[in-house]
Amino acid sequence: MKKKKNVFFQLASRNVRLNLSRSLLAALGIIIGVVAITTMGILGANIQLAVSSNLSSNANSIIITPDAGRTGGFGPPSGGTTSLLITDNQVREIEQAAGHNVVVPIHSGSDLIQVGTKDKKRVTIYGLPPDKVTNFVEIAEGSTLRGASSGVLVGSTLARDQGITVGTRIKIGDESTGTNEVVRVVGILEPKGFGIDLMPDNAIIAADQWYTSVYGSQGEYPQVDVLIQSIKDIPTVKDAIDKKMNKKVKVVSITDSGALLETINATIGQIGTFIILLGGISLLVASVSIFNVMMMSVKDRINEIGVLRSIGTTKAEIRKMFIYEAFIIGSIGAGIGGLVSFIGGYLLVRLIGTVNYFFTFPSIIYVPYGMAIGIAVCLLSGLYPAAKAANLNPIEALRSE
Protein backbone atom coordinates (compact mmCIF):
# COMPACT_ATOMS: atom_id res chain seq x y z
CA MET A 1 0.00 0.00 0.00
CA LYS A 2 2.82 2.35 0.88
CA LYS A 3 4.31 2.38 -2.60
CA LYS A 4 0.92 3.01 -4.17
CA LYS A 5 0.49 6.07 -2.00
CA ASN A 6 3.89 7.20 -3.14
CA VAL A 7 2.77 7.19 -6.77
CA PHE A 8 -0.02 9.66 -6.09
CA PHE A 9 2.30 11.63 -3.88
CA GLN A 10 4.84 11.67 -6.71
CA LEU A 11 2.25 12.87 -9.20
CA ALA A 12 1.19 15.57 -6.76
CA SER A 13 4.73 16.73 -6.06
CA ARG A 14 5.58 16.67 -9.77
CA ASN A 15 2.66 18.91 -10.38
CA VAL A 16 3.78 21.29 -7.65
CA ARG A 17 7.22 21.39 -9.27
CA LEU A 18 5.79 21.88 -12.73
CA ASN A 19 3.75 24.87 -11.56
CA LEU A 20 6.43 26.03 -9.20
CA SER A 21 5.85 29.78 -9.32
CA ARG A 22 2.13 29.38 -8.81
CA SER A 23 2.61 26.93 -5.97
CA LEU A 24 5.27 29.07 -4.30
CA LEU A 25 3.02 32.12 -4.42
CA ALA A 26 0.32 30.13 -2.68
CA ALA A 27 2.89 28.86 -0.18
CA LEU A 28 3.99 32.45 0.41
CA GLY A 29 0.49 33.24 1.65
CA ILE A 30 0.77 30.39 4.11
CA ILE A 31 4.25 31.56 5.15
CA ILE A 32 2.90 35.02 5.96
CA GLY A 33 -0.07 33.58 7.83
CA VAL A 34 2.04 31.17 9.86
CA VAL A 35 4.59 33.87 10.67
CA ALA A 36 1.81 36.26 11.73
CA ILE A 37 0.12 33.92 14.17
CA THR A 38 3.32 32.31 15.44
CA THR A 39 5.30 35.48 16.16
CA MET A 40 2.28 37.10 17.74
CA GLY A 41 1.77 34.02 19.89
CA ILE A 42 5.43 33.96 20.89
CA LEU A 43 5.37 37.67 21.63
CA GLY A 44 2.25 37.38 23.78
CA ALA A 45 3.67 34.41 25.67
CA ASN A 46 6.95 36.23 26.32
CA ILE A 47 5.25 39.39 27.56
CA GLN A 48 3.07 37.30 29.84
CA LEU A 49 6.03 35.38 31.21
CA ALA A 50 8.04 38.55 31.77
CA VAL A 51 5.19 40.38 33.49
CA SER A 52 4.37 37.37 35.68
CA SER A 53 7.93 37.09 36.79
CA ASN A 54 8.15 40.83 37.57
CA LEU A 55 4.97 40.65 39.58
CA SER A 56 5.84 37.52 41.43
CA SER A 57 9.01 39.19 42.73
CA ASN A 58 6.62 40.93 45.12
CA ALA A 59 4.02 38.22 45.14
CA ASN A 60 4.68 37.48 48.78
CA SER A 61 2.78 40.33 50.34
CA ILE A 62 -0.77 40.94 51.48
CA ILE A 63 -2.05 44.47 51.14
CA ILE A 64 -4.67 45.76 53.56
CA THR A 65 -6.55 48.95 52.77
CA PRO A 66 -9.60 50.53 54.40
CA ASP A 67 -12.72 49.19 52.73
CA ALA A 68 -13.91 51.72 50.19
CA GLY A 69 -17.52 50.70 50.77
CA ARG A 70 -17.36 51.67 54.45
CA THR A 71 -19.26 54.89 55.04
CA GLY A 72 -19.89 54.58 58.74
CA GLY A 73 -23.52 53.72 58.23
CA PHE A 74 -23.33 50.36 59.99
CA GLY A 75 -20.93 50.98 62.85
CA PRO A 76 -21.51 53.01 66.01
CA PRO A 77 -21.58 56.73 65.40
CA SER A 78 -17.99 57.81 65.00
CA GLY A 79 -16.60 61.04 66.32
CA GLY A 80 -16.84 62.78 63.02
CA THR A 81 -13.76 61.17 61.47
CA THR A 82 -14.76 60.28 57.94
CA SER A 83 -11.34 59.77 56.39
CA LEU A 84 -10.71 56.10 55.68
CA LEU A 85 -7.53 55.13 57.43
CA ILE A 86 -6.26 52.15 59.39
CA THR A 87 -5.49 52.98 63.00
CA ASP A 88 -2.64 51.86 65.28
CA ASN A 89 -5.09 49.63 67.17
CA GLN A 90 -6.11 47.95 63.95
CA VAL A 91 -2.46 47.50 63.01
CA ARG A 92 -1.96 45.66 66.30
CA GLU A 93 -4.94 43.43 65.52
CA ILE A 94 -3.46 42.70 62.12
CA GLU A 95 -0.14 41.86 63.77
CA GLN A 96 -1.88 39.37 66.03
CA ALA A 97 -3.61 37.75 63.07
CA ALA A 98 -0.47 37.73 60.94
CA GLY A 99 1.51 35.65 63.45
CA HIS A 100 5.24 35.80 62.84
CA ASN A 101 4.92 37.61 59.50
CA VAL A 102 6.14 41.20 59.42
CA VAL A 103 3.48 43.92 59.35
CA VAL A 104 4.44 47.27 57.85
CA PRO A 105 2.07 50.24 58.13
CA ILE A 106 2.65 52.64 55.25
CA HIS A 107 1.98 56.35 55.15
CA SER A 108 1.40 57.88 51.78
CA GLY A 109 0.30 61.15 50.34
CA SER A 110 1.30 63.58 47.68
CA ASP A 111 2.89 66.98 47.66
CA LEU A 112 4.63 69.44 45.39
CA ILE A 113 8.38 69.22 45.12
CA GLN A 114 10.95 71.50 43.55
CA VAL A 115 14.51 70.67 42.60
CA GLY A 116 16.67 73.78 42.26
CA THR A 117 14.89 76.19 39.95
CA LYS A 118 13.01 73.54 37.98
CA ASP A 119 9.20 73.54 37.74
CA LYS A 120 7.27 72.27 40.69
CA LYS A 121 5.95 68.75 40.36
CA ARG A 122 3.40 66.75 42.34
CA VAL A 123 4.67 63.35 43.44
CA THR A 124 3.73 60.56 45.83
CA ILE A 125 5.51 60.58 49.16
CA TYR A 126 5.67 57.38 51.19
CA GLY A 127 6.47 57.22 54.89
CA LEU A 128 8.02 53.90 55.87
CA PRO A 129 9.78 52.57 58.96
CA PRO A 130 13.46 52.95 57.92
CA ASP A 131 14.37 49.37 58.90
CA LYS A 132 11.66 47.96 56.58
CA VAL A 133 12.50 49.99 53.48
CA THR A 134 14.71 47.32 51.91
CA ASN A 135 11.84 44.84 52.12
CA PHE A 136 10.15 46.87 49.39
CA VAL A 137 12.83 48.48 47.25
CA GLU A 138 16.44 48.08 46.23
CA ILE A 139 18.92 50.92 46.49
CA ALA A 140 20.81 51.64 43.26
CA GLU A 141 23.04 54.43 44.54
CA GLY A 142 23.79 55.91 47.95
CA SER A 143 22.40 54.37 51.13
CA THR A 144 19.08 53.53 52.70
CA LEU A 145 17.21 55.62 55.29
CA ARG A 146 18.71 55.85 58.71
CA GLY A 147 16.68 56.60 61.87
CA ALA A 148 14.58 59.72 61.99
CA SER A 149 16.81 61.83 59.77
CA SER A 150 15.34 63.99 57.03
CA GLY A 151 17.11 62.03 54.30
CA VAL A 152 14.89 60.61 51.54
CA LEU A 153 15.08 57.99 48.77
CA VAL A 154 14.06 58.91 45.24
CA GLY A 155 12.57 56.60 42.61
CA SER A 156 14.49 55.93 39.41
CA THR A 157 12.14 57.69 36.97
CA LEU A 158 11.80 60.77 39.14
CA ALA A 159 15.58 60.96 39.64
CA ARG A 160 16.20 60.73 35.90
CA ASP A 161 13.54 63.29 34.98
CA GLN A 162 14.56 65.84 37.57
CA GLY A 163 18.30 65.23 37.40
CA ILE A 164 18.41 64.17 41.04
CA THR A 165 21.55 62.50 42.41
CA VAL A 166 22.67 61.48 45.86
CA GLY A 167 23.14 64.70 47.82
CA THR A 168 20.59 66.77 45.86
CA ARG A 169 18.36 68.89 48.04
CA ILE A 170 14.63 68.90 47.31
CA LYS A 171 12.19 71.52 48.47
CA ILE A 172 8.88 69.99 49.50
CA GLY A 173 5.64 71.94 49.56
CA ASP A 174 4.80 75.60 49.01
CA GLU A 175 2.35 78.16 50.33
CA SER A 176 -0.63 76.35 48.83
CA THR A 177 0.07 73.01 50.54
CA GLY A 178 1.14 74.49 53.83
CA THR A 179 4.38 72.53 54.07
CA ASN A 180 7.82 73.92 53.60
CA GLU A 181 10.61 71.45 54.04
CA VAL A 182 13.97 70.81 52.50
CA VAL A 183 15.20 67.24 52.37
CA ARG A 184 18.48 65.72 51.23
CA VAL A 185 18.56 62.73 48.91
CA VAL A 186 20.54 59.86 50.45
CA GLY A 187 19.76 57.19 47.88
CA ILE A 188 18.36 56.50 44.42
CA LEU A 189 16.22 53.39 43.93
CA GLU A 190 16.42 50.62 41.34
CA PRO A 191 13.50 50.69 38.89
CA LYS A 192 10.70 48.51 40.24
CA GLY A 193 8.04 48.85 37.62
CA PHE A 194 4.48 47.92 38.39
CA GLY A 195 3.92 46.83 41.98
CA ILE A 196 0.78 46.47 43.98
CA ASP A 197 2.34 47.42 47.30
CA LEU A 198 4.40 50.46 46.36
CA MET A 199 4.91 52.32 43.10
CA PRO A 200 8.21 53.99 43.96
CA ASP A 201 9.63 54.78 40.51
CA ASN A 202 8.09 58.23 40.40
CA ALA A 203 7.93 58.81 44.19
CA ILE A 204 9.86 59.80 47.24
CA ILE A 205 10.31 57.50 50.23
CA ALA A 206 10.91 59.12 53.60
CA ALA A 207 11.16 57.84 57.18
CA ASP A 208 7.78 57.45 58.89
CA GLN A 209 8.80 59.74 61.76
CA TRP A 210 9.70 62.52 59.37
CA TYR A 211 6.43 61.94 57.52
CA THR A 212 4.24 62.25 60.61
CA SER A 213 6.22 65.27 61.87
CA VAL A 214 5.44 67.06 58.60
CA TYR A 215 1.99 65.77 57.68
CA GLY A 216 0.64 64.66 61.03
CA SER A 217 -1.64 61.62 60.67
CA GLN A 218 0.32 59.72 63.30
CA GLY A 219 -1.14 56.29 63.91
CA GLU A 220 -3.31 56.44 60.82
CA TYR A 221 -2.37 54.65 57.65
CA PRO A 222 -3.97 54.41 54.21
CA GLN A 223 -2.30 51.01 53.67
CA VAL A 224 -0.76 48.20 55.71
CA ASP A 225 1.41 45.52 54.13
CA VAL A 226 2.01 42.08 55.56
CA LEU A 227 5.21 40.47 54.27
CA ILE A 228 4.62 36.74 54.07
CA GLN A 229 7.63 34.51 54.45
CA SER A 230 6.21 31.59 52.55
CA ILE A 231 3.80 32.07 49.62
CA LYS A 232 1.74 29.03 50.56
CA ASP A 233 0.76 30.75 53.86
CA ILE A 234 -0.99 33.56 51.98
CA PRO A 235 -4.52 32.08 52.05
CA THR A 236 -4.28 31.20 55.78
CA VAL A 237 -2.99 34.62 56.82
CA LYS A 238 -5.52 36.36 54.59
CA ASP A 239 -8.27 34.36 56.21
CA ALA A 240 -7.04 35.07 59.72
CA ILE A 241 -6.88 38.82 59.10
CA ASP A 242 -10.32 38.77 57.51
CA LYS A 243 -11.81 36.96 60.54
CA LYS A 244 -10.14 39.32 62.95
CA MET A 245 -10.85 42.61 61.20
CA ASN A 246 -14.13 42.11 59.37
CA LYS A 247 -16.19 40.64 62.18
CA LYS A 248 -19.59 42.19 61.62
CA VAL A 249 -18.99 44.72 58.88
CA LYS A 250 -16.33 44.88 56.29
CA VAL A 251 -13.70 47.21 57.67
CA VAL A 252 -10.73 46.48 55.44
CA SER A 253 -10.08 45.10 51.96
CA ILE A 254 -7.45 42.42 51.81
CA THR A 255 -5.65 41.86 48.51
CA ASP A 256 -2.78 39.58 47.72
CA SER A 257 -0.55 39.95 44.74
CA GLY A 258 -1.36 36.40 43.59
CA ALA A 259 -4.98 37.29 42.87
CA LEU A 260 -3.90 40.38 41.02
CA LEU A 261 -1.35 38.36 39.09
CA GLU A 262 -4.10 36.06 37.88
CA THR A 263 -6.22 38.97 36.71
CA ILE A 264 -3.33 40.56 34.87
CA ASN A 265 -2.33 37.24 33.31
CA ALA A 266 -5.87 36.66 32.12
CA THR A 267 -6.00 40.12 30.58
CA ILE A 268 -2.68 39.71 28.77
CA GLY A 269 -3.83 36.26 27.62
CA GLN A 270 -6.98 37.77 26.13
CA ILE A 271 -5.01 40.47 24.33
CA GLY A 272 -2.67 37.76 23.02
CA THR A 273 -5.56 35.70 21.70
CA PHE A 274 -6.97 38.75 19.99
CA ILE A 275 -3.65 39.46 18.27
CA ILE A 276 -3.38 35.84 17.15
CA LEU A 277 -6.87 36.09 15.68
CA LEU A 278 -5.74 39.14 13.72
CA GLY A 279 -2.86 37.03 12.40
CA GLY A 280 -5.41 34.39 11.55
CA ILE A 281 -7.01 36.77 9.07
CA SER A 282 -3.88 36.62 6.93
CA LEU A 283 -4.13 32.84 7.06
CA LEU A 284 -7.72 33.12 5.86
CA VAL A 285 -6.53 35.18 2.90
CA ALA A 286 -3.85 32.56 2.25
CA SER A 287 -6.48 29.84 2.24
CA VAL A 288 -8.32 31.68 -0.52
CA SER A 289 -5.18 31.69 -2.65
CA ILE A 290 -4.55 27.99 -1.97
CA PHE A 291 -8.13 27.33 -2.98
CA ASN A 292 -7.58 29.29 -6.16
CA VAL A 293 -4.36 27.45 -7.02
CA MET A 294 -6.02 24.11 -6.39
CA MET A 295 -9.00 25.00 -8.57
CA MET A 296 -6.62 26.05 -11.36
CA SER A 297 -4.69 22.84 -10.92
CA VAL A 298 -7.89 20.83 -11.27
CA LYS A 299 -8.92 22.85 -14.33
CA ASP A 300 -5.51 22.38 -15.98
CA ARG A 301 -5.65 18.66 -15.49
CA ILE A 302 -9.24 17.82 -16.36
CA ASN A 303 -8.11 15.70 -19.32
CA GLU A 304 -5.53 13.93 -17.17
CA ILE A 305 -8.18 13.20 -14.56
CA GLY A 306 -10.37 11.74 -17.30
CA VAL A 307 -7.52 9.50 -18.46
CA LEU A 308 -6.73 8.39 -14.93
CA ARG A 309 -10.38 7.57 -14.30
CA SER A 310 -10.71 5.67 -17.58
CA ILE A 311 -7.71 3.43 -16.87
CA GLY A 312 -9.09 2.53 -13.45
CA THR A 313 -8.20 5.20 -10.89
CA THR A 314 -10.91 5.43 -8.23
CA LYS A 315 -12.51 8.67 -7.10
CA ALA A 316 -10.83 8.29 -3.72
CA GLU A 317 -7.42 8.05 -5.36
CA ILE A 318 -8.00 11.18 -7.45
CA ARG A 319 -9.12 13.00 -4.32
CA LYS A 320 -6.01 11.82 -2.48
CA MET A 321 -3.76 13.09 -5.26
CA PHE A 322 -5.11 16.63 -4.97
CA ILE A 323 -5.09 16.61 -1.19
CA TYR A 324 -1.43 15.58 -1.34
CA GLU A 325 -0.85 18.58 -3.53
CA ALA A 326 -2.46 20.90 -0.99
CA PHE A 327 -0.48 19.17 1.74
CA ILE A 328 2.82 19.69 -0.11
CA ILE A 329 2.11 23.40 -0.63
CA GLY A 330 1.05 23.66 3.01
CA SER A 331 4.15 21.87 4.27
CA ILE A 332 6.47 24.10 2.26
CA GLY A 333 4.66 27.17 3.56
CA ALA A 334 4.48 25.94 7.13
CA GLY A 335 8.13 24.79 7.13
CA ILE A 336 9.50 28.09 5.88
CA GLY A 337 6.95 29.99 7.99
CA GLY A 338 7.98 28.08 11.11
CA LEU A 339 11.65 28.83 10.52
CA VAL A 340 11.02 32.51 9.78
CA SER A 341 8.82 32.94 12.84
CA PHE A 342 11.41 31.22 15.03
CA ILE A 343 14.13 33.65 13.92
CA GLY A 344 11.80 36.64 13.51
CA GLY A 345 10.11 35.95 16.84
CA TYR A 346 13.48 35.86 18.59
CA LEU A 347 14.53 39.19 17.05
CA LEU A 348 11.15 40.79 17.82
CA VAL A 349 11.17 39.64 21.44
CA ARG A 350 14.74 40.87 21.82
CA LEU A 351 13.77 44.22 20.37
CA ILE A 352 10.87 44.65 22.78
CA GLY A 353 12.19 43.12 25.96
CA THR A 354 14.06 40.15 27.27
CA VAL A 355 14.69 36.83 25.51
CA ASN A 356 15.02 35.08 28.87
CA TYR A 357 11.73 33.29 28.29
CA PHE A 358 12.00 32.72 24.52
CA PHE A 359 13.10 29.10 24.72
CA THR A 360 10.56 28.08 27.35
CA PHE A 361 7.77 25.66 26.44
CA PRO A 362 4.81 28.12 26.59
CA SER A 363 6.65 30.40 24.15
CA ILE A 364 8.23 27.98 21.68
CA ILE A 365 5.10 25.81 21.46
CA TYR A 366 3.63 28.46 19.14
CA VAL A 367 6.02 27.37 16.36
CA PRO A 368 4.55 23.85 15.96
CA TYR A 369 1.08 25.28 16.66
CA GLY A 370 1.41 27.83 13.87
CA MET A 371 2.82 25.26 11.46
CA ALA A 372 0.05 22.77 12.20
CA ILE A 373 -2.60 25.44 11.68
CA GLY A 374 -0.96 26.44 8.38
CA ILE A 375 -1.02 22.86 7.08
CA ALA A 376 -4.58 22.36 8.33
CA VAL A 377 -5.73 25.50 6.51
CA CYS A 378 -4.16 24.18 3.28
CA LEU A 379 -5.80 20.80 3.63
CA LEU A 380 -9.16 22.43 4.31
CA SER A 381 -8.91 24.68 1.26
CA GLY A 382 -7.85 21.67 -0.82
CA LEU A 383 -10.88 19.61 0.15
CA TYR A 384 -13.40 21.15 -2.21
CA PRO A 385 -11.12 21.24 -5.30
CA ALA A 386 -10.10 17.63 -4.59
CA ALA A 387 -13.73 16.54 -4.32
CA LYS A 388 -14.54 18.44 -7.49
CA ALA A 389 -11.73 16.65 -9.34
CA ALA A 390 -12.82 13.25 -8.04
CA ASN A 391 -16.45 13.78 -9.04
CA LEU A 392 -15.74 14.92 -12.60
CA ASN A 393 -17.60 12.93 -15.20
CA PRO A 394 -14.81 10.87 -16.83
CA ILE A 395 -16.30 11.14 -20.32
CA GLU A 396 -16.58 14.91 -20.20
CA ALA A 397 -13.13 15.10 -18.64
CA LEU A 398 -11.67 12.99 -21.47
CA ARG A 399 -13.31 15.19 -24.07
CA SER A 400 -11.78 18.43 -22.71
CA GLU A 401 -8.52 19.67 -24.16
Next chain:
Amino acid sequence: MRKVYKLKAGDVTALQGISFDIHKGEFVAIMGPSGSGKSTLLNLIGCLDVPSSGELILAGRNVRDMSDDELTFLRRDEIGFIFQKFNLIPLLTAYENAEYPIILQQGHMDEEGKTARMLKLVGFGDELMTHKPNELSGGQQQRVAIARALVNDPALLLCDEPTGNLDSVTGGQIMDILKGLNEQGRTIVMVTHDPNIARSAHRTINIIDGRVAS
Protein backbone atom coordinates in the same frame (compact mmCIF):
# COMPACT_ATOMS: atom_id res chain seq x y z
CA MET B 1 -30.19 -0.53 -24.38
CA ARG B 2 -30.98 3.20 -24.29
CA LYS B 3 -28.94 6.21 -23.33
CA VAL B 4 -30.60 9.54 -22.63
CA TYR B 5 -28.59 12.59 -21.60
CA LYS B 6 -30.53 14.92 -19.35
CA LEU B 7 -29.43 18.43 -20.28
CA LYS B 8 -30.81 21.81 -19.31
CA ALA B 9 -31.98 22.39 -22.88
CA GLY B 10 -33.93 19.13 -22.81
CA ASP B 11 -33.24 15.43 -22.96
CA VAL B 12 -30.97 14.19 -25.73
CA THR B 13 -31.41 10.60 -26.72
CA ALA B 14 -28.01 9.42 -27.92
CA LEU B 15 -28.89 5.78 -28.24
CA GLN B 16 -32.42 4.52 -28.66
CA GLY B 17 -32.94 0.84 -28.34
CA ILE B 18 -29.69 -0.80 -29.37
CA SER B 19 -29.16 -4.48 -28.92
CA PHE B 20 -26.33 -6.78 -30.00
CA ASP B 21 -23.89 -9.35 -28.66
CA ILE B 22 -20.13 -9.32 -28.90
CA HIS B 23 -18.44 -12.66 -28.34
CA LYS B 24 -15.11 -13.42 -26.80
CA GLY B 25 -12.26 -13.17 -29.27
CA GLU B 26 -14.21 -11.07 -31.80
CA PHE B 27 -12.90 -7.97 -33.57
CA VAL B 28 -15.88 -5.67 -34.03
CA ALA B 29 -15.86 -2.29 -35.74
CA ILE B 30 -18.57 0.25 -34.91
CA MET B 31 -19.12 2.68 -37.75
CA GLY B 32 -21.32 5.66 -38.26
CA PRO B 33 -21.31 9.38 -39.07
CA SER B 34 -20.42 11.82 -36.34
CA GLY B 35 -23.27 12.36 -33.89
CA SER B 36 -24.63 8.89 -34.58
CA GLY B 37 -23.97 7.73 -31.01
CA LYS B 38 -21.03 5.42 -31.69
CA SER B 39 -18.78 7.08 -29.10
CA THR B 40 -21.58 6.96 -26.55
CA LEU B 41 -21.87 3.25 -27.23
CA LEU B 42 -18.14 2.74 -26.73
CA ASN B 43 -18.23 4.69 -23.43
CA LEU B 44 -21.06 2.48 -22.24
CA ILE B 45 -19.20 -0.71 -23.14
CA GLY B 46 -16.15 0.78 -21.40
CA CYS B 47 -18.12 1.34 -18.20
CA LEU B 48 -17.34 5.04 -18.26
CA ASP B 49 -21.09 5.55 -18.31
CA VAL B 50 -24.17 3.56 -17.44
CA PRO B 51 -27.21 3.02 -19.73
CA SER B 52 -30.37 4.98 -18.87
CA SER B 53 -32.42 1.86 -19.39
CA GLY B 54 -31.92 -1.65 -20.68
CA GLU B 55 -29.12 -3.99 -19.80
CA LEU B 56 -25.42 -4.09 -20.51
CA ILE B 57 -23.99 -7.45 -19.56
CA LEU B 58 -20.21 -7.67 -19.44
CA ALA B 59 -18.80 -11.14 -18.78
CA GLY B 60 -22.09 -12.11 -17.14
CA ARG B 61 -22.44 -9.01 -14.94
CA ASN B 62 -25.00 -6.24 -15.38
CA VAL B 63 -23.18 -2.91 -15.13
CA ARG B 64 -26.31 -1.13 -13.91
CA ASP B 65 -26.04 -3.06 -10.65
CA MET B 66 -22.45 -1.99 -10.04
CA SER B 67 -21.11 0.83 -7.87
CA ASP B 68 -18.75 3.50 -9.16
CA ASP B 69 -15.79 1.76 -7.55
CA GLU B 70 -16.80 -1.61 -9.01
CA LEU B 71 -17.00 -0.03 -12.48
CA THR B 72 -13.61 1.55 -11.89
CA PHE B 73 -12.07 -1.80 -10.97
CA LEU B 74 -13.69 -3.40 -14.04
CA ARG B 75 -12.06 -0.72 -16.24
CA ARG B 76 -8.76 -1.26 -14.49
CA ASP B 77 -8.68 -5.07 -14.70
CA GLU B 78 -10.78 -6.14 -17.67
CA ILE B 79 -10.83 -3.25 -20.15
CA GLY B 80 -8.05 -1.50 -22.03
CA PHE B 81 -8.73 1.89 -23.60
CA ILE B 82 -6.99 3.19 -26.71
CA PHE B 83 -7.91 6.76 -27.68
CA GLN B 84 -7.58 8.82 -30.81
CA LYS B 85 -5.62 11.50 -28.89
CA PHE B 86 -3.45 8.84 -27.16
CA ASN B 87 -4.22 10.50 -23.79
CA LEU B 88 -0.91 9.82 -22.10
CA ILE B 89 -0.19 11.66 -18.85
CA PRO B 90 2.20 14.45 -19.82
CA LEU B 91 4.02 14.47 -16.46
CA LEU B 92 5.06 10.82 -16.69
CA THR B 93 7.66 9.11 -18.88
CA ALA B 94 6.63 6.59 -21.53
CA TYR B 95 7.53 3.73 -19.19
CA GLU B 96 5.66 5.24 -16.23
CA ASN B 97 2.59 5.79 -18.39
CA ALA B 98 2.51 2.16 -19.43
CA GLU B 99 3.22 0.98 -15.88
CA TYR B 100 0.44 3.02 -14.28
CA PRO B 101 -2.40 0.43 -14.41
CA ILE B 102 -0.16 -2.14 -12.70
CA ILE B 103 0.37 0.26 -9.81
CA LEU B 104 -3.36 0.90 -9.61
CA GLN B 105 -4.12 -2.81 -9.60
CA GLN B 106 -1.33 -4.19 -7.43
CA GLY B 107 -0.51 -1.22 -5.27
CA HIS B 108 3.19 -1.30 -6.06
CA MET B 109 5.60 -0.73 -8.93
CA ASP B 110 5.95 -3.32 -11.69
CA GLU B 111 8.39 -5.87 -10.33
CA GLU B 112 7.91 -8.52 -13.03
CA GLY B 113 9.10 -6.59 -16.08
CA LYS B 114 5.62 -6.74 -17.61
CA THR B 115 5.67 -3.10 -18.65
CA ALA B 116 8.90 -3.54 -20.58
CA ARG B 117 7.54 -6.73 -22.23
CA MET B 118 4.36 -4.95 -23.36
CA LEU B 119 6.28 -1.97 -24.72
CA LYS B 120 8.50 -4.39 -26.63
CA LEU B 121 5.43 -6.27 -27.92
CA VAL B 122 4.02 -3.10 -29.50
CA GLY B 123 7.43 -2.27 -30.98
CA PHE B 124 8.34 0.59 -28.71
CA GLY B 125 12.11 1.21 -28.58
CA ASP B 126 13.95 0.69 -25.28
CA GLU B 127 15.86 3.92 -25.74
CA LEU B 128 12.64 5.96 -25.60
CA MET B 129 11.36 4.59 -22.26
CA THR B 130 12.39 7.61 -20.22
CA HIS B 131 11.02 10.14 -22.71
CA LYS B 132 7.99 12.24 -21.88
CA PRO B 133 4.99 12.00 -24.27
CA ASN B 134 5.70 15.41 -25.84
CA GLU B 135 9.09 14.08 -26.95
CA LEU B 136 7.50 11.19 -28.86
CA SER B 137 5.89 10.97 -32.31
CA GLY B 138 2.19 10.17 -32.65
CA GLY B 139 2.87 6.55 -33.58
CA GLN B 140 5.23 6.11 -30.63
CA GLN B 141 2.66 7.66 -28.28
CA GLN B 142 -0.06 5.35 -29.55
CA ARG B 143 2.24 2.34 -29.01
CA VAL B 144 2.73 3.45 -25.39
CA ALA B 145 -1.05 3.83 -25.06
CA ILE B 146 -1.58 0.31 -26.39
CA ALA B 147 1.06 -1.05 -24.00
CA ARG B 148 -0.76 0.74 -21.16
CA ALA B 149 -4.07 -0.80 -22.28
CA LEU B 150 -2.50 -4.26 -22.33
CA VAL B 151 -0.42 -4.22 -19.20
CA ASN B 152 -3.15 -5.54 -16.87
CA ASP B 153 -4.00 -8.26 -19.39
CA PRO B 154 -7.60 -7.18 -20.04
CA ALA B 155 -10.15 -9.35 -21.85
CA LEU B 156 -11.51 -6.42 -23.85
CA LEU B 157 -9.73 -3.68 -25.81
CA LEU B 158 -11.76 -0.59 -26.71
CA CYS B 159 -10.33 1.62 -29.43
CA ASP B 160 -11.77 5.04 -30.27
CA GLU B 161 -10.46 6.04 -33.72
CA PRO B 162 -7.02 4.60 -32.87
CA THR B 163 -5.50 5.75 -36.16
CA GLY B 164 -7.39 9.05 -36.39
CA ASN B 165 -4.39 11.19 -35.49
CA LEU B 166 -1.81 9.17 -37.44
CA ASP B 167 -0.58 9.15 -41.02
CA SER B 168 -1.64 6.15 -43.11
CA VAL B 169 1.67 4.28 -42.78
CA THR B 170 1.80 4.58 -39.01
CA GLY B 171 -1.94 3.91 -38.84
CA GLY B 172 -1.37 0.70 -40.76
CA GLN B 173 1.33 -0.36 -38.30
CA ILE B 174 -1.00 0.29 -35.34
CA MET B 175 -3.77 -1.71 -37.05
CA ASP B 176 -1.31 -4.58 -37.55
CA ILE B 177 -0.58 -4.54 -33.83
CA LEU B 178 -4.30 -4.63 -33.01
CA LYS B 179 -4.92 -7.48 -35.45
CA GLY B 180 -2.05 -9.40 -33.91
CA LEU B 181 -3.51 -8.90 -30.43
CA ASN B 182 -6.89 -10.16 -31.65
CA GLU B 183 -5.27 -13.22 -33.13
CA GLN B 184 -3.83 -13.93 -29.67
CA GLY B 185 -7.42 -14.08 -28.41
CA ARG B 186 -8.22 -10.60 -27.25
CA THR B 187 -11.68 -9.16 -27.90
CA ILE B 188 -11.48 -5.80 -29.65
CA VAL B 189 -14.22 -3.22 -30.18
CA MET B 190 -13.16 -0.32 -32.36
CA VAL B 191 -15.02 2.86 -33.27
CA THR B 192 -14.09 4.36 -36.62
CA HIS B 193 -15.57 6.25 -39.54
CA ASP B 194 -12.91 4.99 -41.94
CA PRO B 195 -14.19 1.97 -43.96
CA ASN B 196 -10.59 0.93 -44.80
CA ILE B 197 -9.77 0.61 -41.13
CA ALA B 198 -13.07 -1.14 -40.39
CA ARG B 199 -12.13 -3.78 -42.95
CA SER B 200 -9.62 -5.23 -40.46
CA ALA B 201 -12.50 -6.26 -38.22
CA HIS B 202 -14.47 -9.50 -38.41
CA ARG B 203 -17.76 -7.67 -38.31
CA THR B 204 -19.03 -4.11 -38.57
CA ILE B 205 -21.98 -2.62 -36.69
CA ASN B 206 -23.34 0.52 -38.38
CA ILE B 207 -25.00 3.06 -36.15
CA ILE B 208 -27.16 5.84 -37.52
CA ASP B 209 -29.18 8.21 -35.31
CA GLY B 210 -28.72 6.04 -32.26
CA ARG B 211 -29.92 2.83 -33.89
CA VAL B 212 -28.22 -0.18 -35.43
CA ALA B 213 -28.54 0.26 -39.20
CA SER B 214 -27.50 -3.14 -40.41
